Amino acid sequence: MNATAEALFVAEPYQPTDDVVIDCQVDKIFYGDFLAVRDSTVPIEKKKITGFIGPSGCGKSTVLRSLNRMNDLISVFRFQGSVMYHGQDIYAKKVDPVVVRRYIGMVFQQPNPFSMSIFDNVAFGLRLNRYKGDIEERVERALQRAALWKEVKDKLKNSGLSLSGGQQQRLCIARAIATEPDVLLMDEPCSALDPIATRQVEELMLELKENYTLALVTHNMQQATRVADTTAFFSVDISQGGRTGYLVEMGPTRQVFEDPREQLTKEYISGEFS
Numbered sequence: 001m002n003a004t005a006e007a008l009f010v011a012e013p014y015q016p017t018d019d020v021v022i023d024c025q026v027d028k029i030f031y032g033d034f035l036a037v038r039d040s041t042v043p044i045e046k047k048k049i050t051g052f053i054g055p056s057g058c059g060k061s062t063v064l065r066s067l068n069r070m071n072d073l074i075s076v077f078r079f080q081g082s083v084m085y086h087g088q089d090i091y092a093k094k095v096d097p098v099v100v101r102r103y104i105g106m107v108f109q110q111p112n113p114f115s116m117s118i119f120d121n122v123a124f125g126l127r128l129n130r131y132k133g134d135i136e137e138r139v140e141r142a143l144q145r146a147a148l149w150k151e152v153k154d155k156l157k158n159s160g161l162s163l164s165g166g167q168q169q170r171l172c173i174a175r176a177i178a179t180e181p182d183v184l185l186m187d188e189p190c191s192a193l194d195p196i197a198t199r200q201v202e203e204l205m206l207e208l209k210e211n212y213t214l215a216l217v218t219h220n221m222q223q224a225t226r227v228a229d230t231t232a233f234f235s236v237d238i239s240q241g242g243r244t245g246y247l248v249e250m251g252p253t254r255q256v257f258e259d260p261r262e263q264l265t266k267e268y269i270s271g272e273f274s
């Protein structure tokens with residue numbers, strides 16, 4: 001693709017086959033004057049795993065974090081476009097981002113349990129939301145769903161920090177699902193884990209999609225092929241002198257990996273650039 005063609009490139013819109021929970025239309029995302037991402041339409045389908053792949057700096061995390069207004073915490077962040085969650089614009093003036101994050105939870109790259117007991121870690125969001133029901137029951141259910149209950153049920157008072165890296169990440173997942181969100185955003189959740197813990201978290205993702213809608217940023221293309229139903233491939237446009245991320249193509253994971261529509265996707269998947 002020559003520079004002019006690349007500058008004009010906008011991906012063919014992906015036609016979702018299932019209900020769309022989050023319909024994300026990025027026109028432009030800025031950090032200060034820096035145009036970080038442009039022209040990307042990313043529908044997130046119900047009870048599926050949508051994987052975001054692409055080279056470093058192409059805006060995967062920026063787009064993911066835009067889906068629950070996590071980037072609002074960055075003062076220079078500016079979003080132009082719309083993110084419709086079940087038809088409601090989460091960037092509308094009247095919308096409270098804290099409430100958005102109650103429905104659209106997040107799991108980060110580094111397991112980040114709070115310095116408190118395993119139980120209190122999971123109960124944290126429930127208490128924050130002044131949950132009036134049976135907290136013990138909800139904590140147990142979240143730990144069960146995060147496939148951690150058997151390993152921790154006899155040491156719930158121990159510090160969350162006493163767990164292994166893989167257990168800590170599953171604890172963070174339990175914390176994220178305790179408040180029963182609808183969508184879980186995962187930003188490279190396995191990058192700090194060893195292969196065994198990675199496998200456990202991947203299996204967990206596949207179980208979780210029975211109840212939740214997931215979006216996953218991953219650097220690991222094998223991981224995308226193992227877990228993602230749909231894959232969005234982003235790249236970096238350097239034709240205007242900057243480094244602006246954009247969606248190159250999105251589709252069913254198999255099609256994107258085995259029969260990509262775009263040459264750039266082909267080259268990335270075959271390892272010709274990273």
Ligand SMILES: Nc1ncnc2c1ncn2[C@@H]1O[C@H](COP(=O)(O)OP(=O)(O)OP(=O)(O)O)[C@@H](O)[C@H]1O
Pocket residue numbers: 031034036054055056057058059060061062063074219243245
């Ligand atoms: N807080 C910030 N302030 C300024 N620029 C930022 C900020 N966060 C990200 N960026 C820039 O936005 C662009 C996209 O970054 P982002 O982290 O979304 O990319 P990524 O594809 O997730 O990268 P990686 O795979 O390396 O994590 C990059 O050029 C990055 O330097």
